Amino acid sequence: MKNINPTETNAWKKLQLHFETIKDVHLKELFKDQGRVAALTIQWQDFLVDYSKNRITEETKSLLVDLAEEVGLSEAIASYYGGEVINKTEDRAVMHTALRDFSATAYHKQEVAGVRDAIKTFTKSIIEGAHKGVTGKVITDVVNIGIGGSDLGPVMVVEALQYYKNHLTTHFISNVDGDHVMETIKDLNPETTLFVIVSKTFTTQETLSNATTVRAWFVDQLGEEAVGNHFVAVSTNLEAVQNFGITSHNIFPMWKWVGGRFSLWSSVGLSIALAVGYDHFEDLLKGAHEMDVHFKEQPFGENIPVITALLSVWYNNFFGAESEAVIPYTQYLHRLPAYLQQAIMESNGKSVDRDGNPVTYETGNIIWGEPGTNSQHAFFQLIHQGTKLIPADFIGFKKSLYGNTDHHDKLMANFFAQTEALMNGKTKDQVTEEFKERTLSRKRIEQLTPFKVFEGNKPTTTYLIDTLSPSTLGALIAMYEHKIFVQGVIWNIYSYDQWGVELGKQLAKQVLSDFNDVESSNHDASTKQLLISYKNA
Numbered sequence: 001m002k003n004i005n006p007t008e009t010n011a012w013k014k015l016q017l018h019f020e021t022i023k024d025v026h027l028k029e030l031f032k033d034q035g036r037v038a039a040l041t042i043q044w045q046d047f048l049v050d051y052s053k054n055r056i057t058e059e060t061k062s063l064l065v066d067l068a069e070e071v072g073l074s075e076a077i078a079s080y081y082g083g084e085v086i087n088k089t090e091d092r093a094v095m096h097t098a099l100r101d102f103s104a105t106a107y108h109k110q111e112v113a114g115v116r117d118a119i120k121t122f123t124k125s126i127i128e129g130a131h132k133g134v135t136g137k138v139i140t141d142v143v144n145i146g147i148g149g150s151d152l153g154p155v156m157v158v159e160a161l162q163y164y165k166n167h168l169t170t171h172f173i174s175n176v177d178g179d180h181v182m183e184t185i186k187d188l189n190p191e192t193t194l195f196v197i198v199s200k201t202f203t204t205q206e207t208l209s210n211a212t213t214v215r216a217w218f219v220d221q222l223g224e225e226a227v228g229n230h231f232v233a234v235s236t237n238l239e240a241v242q243n244f245g246i247t248s249h250n251i252f253p254m255w256k257w258v259g260g261r262f263s264l265w266s267s268v269g270l271s272i273a274l275a276v277g278y279d280h281f282e283d284l285l286k287g288a289h290e291m292d293v294h295f296k297e298q299p300f301g302e303n304i305p306v307i308t309a310l311l312s313v314w315y316n317n318f319f320g321a322e323s324e325a326v327i328p329y330t331q332y333l334h335r336l337p338a339y340l341q342q343a344i345m346e347s348n349g350k351s352v353d354r355d356g357n358p359v360t361y362e363t364g365n366i367i368w369g370e371p372g373t374n375s376q377h378a379f380f381q382l383i384h385q386g387t388k389l390i391p392a393d394f395i396g397f398k399k400s401l402y403g404n405t406d407h408h409d410k411l412m413a414n415f416f417a418q419t420e421a422l423m424n425g426k427t428k429d430q431v432t433e434e435f436k437e438r439t440l441s442r443k444r445i446e447q448l449t450p451f452k453v454f455e456g457n458k459p460t461t462t463y464l465i466d467t468l469s470p471s472t473l474g475a476l477i478a479m480y481e482h483k484i485f486v487q488g489v490i491w492n493i494y495s496y497d498q499w500g501v502e503l504g505k506q507l508a509k510q511v512l513s514d515f516n517d518v519e520s521s522n523h524d525a526s527t528k529q530l531l532i533s534y535k536n537a
């Protein structure tokens with residue numbers, strides 16, 4: 001990949017000049033162009049991506065595409081798909097796309113297919129009841145123990161695909177919070193529970209502590225020899241898993257070339273395949289693969305991940321927007337923002353460029369969100385009338401899964417109404433007009449008017465998808481994964497390491513050992529006071 005400072009490109013300089021001409025133009029003005037919506041919409045398979053409600057013109061789009069070309073995005077895509085070591089600081093390729101490639105030429109095809117077959121056989125035997133617990137009972141509950149990418153992907157997808165779920169009840173333990181561990185297992189019957197321990201490294205403190213506690217709770221009730229029927233693990237570190245007491249035939253391998261936050265497509269997705277069955281899991285992979293092909297083959301101007309990444313760069317680096325909201329209009333996707341927080345912020349929260357120099361421009365955006373319409377009754381006030389510019393992704397579906405059109409129409413009426421209102425706002429004249437219908441004094445109307453005016457001009461991108469299915473979900477997630485990649489390329493940063501998180505892991509270990517002798521530990525005065533207070537409680 002080329003290491004190019006984006007701010008030194010011609011396209012960036014032109015974008016800067018162009019920004020001065022467009023920064024105060026209202027979207028309502030831009031919508032006078034009759035061809036705008038057609039020009040700024042991508043219809044791809046079941047996705048209608050309308051990005052016309054963004055503060056861009058066709059000229060902006062063309063300059064942004066020039067930027068992508070100038071920083072060498074095409075070559076970078078070729079390196080990414082070609083299995084080159086693009087995660088240089090960890091000396092790894094980034095090949096999660098291979099996990100959903102069913103073609104004859106797929107990277108590591110045999111190994112990947114072998115693990116997929118193992119997932120298929122195992123999940124079938126659990127779901128159909130052939131695999132029994134140690135006392136001969138069928139499995140009814142699955143507990144996924146993992147954190148970060150070993151939790152967020154599986155839990156988000158299992159929640160999202162609840163409609164497609166089978167009879168198994170799936171639980172997730174991630175935080176090293178003993179209270180949460182106990183709350184999760186207290187009503188479980190160990191005889192009918194399967195524990196899936198997921199840790200790429202099998203060194204993560206939270207996961208190992210939780211797994212150890214749960215294993216002890218289990219052994220206490222059913223004995224050591226029962227572990228084999230009830231514990232499986234997903235990891236690259238086969239030795240550590242075996243040392244933990246899980247035998248090799250109960251280990252589902254994964255590979256170093258799959259990053260934790262991009263790993264739900266690997267055996268990390270075992271809990272997904274258990275919850276919805278292997279066929280739906282495969283549909284999820286195939287949907288993601290369709291997006292992989294789209295990303296690889298479509299020209300930048302028609303390419304969903306490229307366009308959406310460029311929009312992010314536009315707001316982040318030119319408008320100075322600090323955050324982006326993701327608002328799914330379906331309760332099924334309630335964990336999507338949390339999942340994307342890890343995927344996006346762990347990837348692009350970097351301040352050193354690919355040459356090891358501090359960047360002189362903004363990088364990773366802050367991601368947050370909640371499903372609509374709940375979010376409308378929570379933080380939308382700030383998006384509508386606050387001082388910050390918050391570009392938002394609106395994700396909605398044409399059809400509900402249970403077919404209740406009355407509810408779905410209300411849900412989607414809100415969906416459309418919000419993006420329209422965010423764009424158009426409400427002028428002083430409109431507010432005054434509305435007051436005419438009420439019997440208020442002129443003075444009162446004058447007093448109230450400023451509070452009821454909405455500036456509008458708030459950008460949104462609408463993803464209108466036919467239905468929420470394993471396949472469309474796979475494509476949606478893959479879309480965000482590629483968007484992350486494109487942004488990382490443009491910002492000239494390494495998106496696939498996470499040294500900031502590694503530091504936290506190291507420091508927590510130090511503090512834990514300092515609990516033994518807080519008085520002589522080496523901490524700043526504030527931390528020391530807190531540690532003493534904690535230990536004396």
Ligand code: F6P
Binds near residue numbers: 259261
């Ligand atoms: O959160 C940091 C991280 O390193 C993630 O990248 C990873 O998904 C998570 O920890 C869990 O790591 P592991 O799967 O090795 O337990």
